[in-house]
Amino acid sequence: MLYDGEHHYDVILDEQALYTKIGGTKVMREQIERLLRDIDLPSLSLGVLAATAEVSVIPMPGFSVYDDARVHYELVSTGVDVTGPDELAFHDKAFNALSSVACYGDAAKDLITKAMVFWSND
Structure with a gap:
């Protein structure tokens, strides 16, 4: 669905997720390669929440x-599943708060590339 042109995804990925070893080193490298390949897709807005970001919402x-x-x-x-209008508005506010301090574009690519270097040396 990421490639069908009919959907759009706004994603915030915590930087720690780039370093949490799930599936082994090879799997981590492949996942990070995919992030670097797909980050510029028009159907994807990928933000990385840097480990040093000051947040007002615990992610x-x-x-x-x-x-x-x-x-x-x-x-x-x-x-x-949460469907109540007040709860939906609360989640929207939380996402926007995290989005406002996440890194996008070249800054996100730099954090992802740093993780790739880490896994390439593992």
Whole structure:
């Protein structure tokens, strides 16, 4: 769906996710290569929340917003959907707060490239 031209994704990735080893070194390198390949897609706005960013919202746990009608949390044992208008507005505000301090464009690429160097030397 990222490549179909019909959808748009706004994503904020915590910088720590670039260093949390899931699946081994090879998998991490491949995932980071994909981020670097896809970051300029017109269907994607990818921000990286730098480890040193000053945040007003704690970015845990991650959540997904679907068409401004539903927020979804994927938990260890289940998924949770939030649909109340006040809660949706709260999540929108939280996303905007994180987005305002995330790195985009070349600054995001620099953080991702730094992680690639780390995994290339592992």
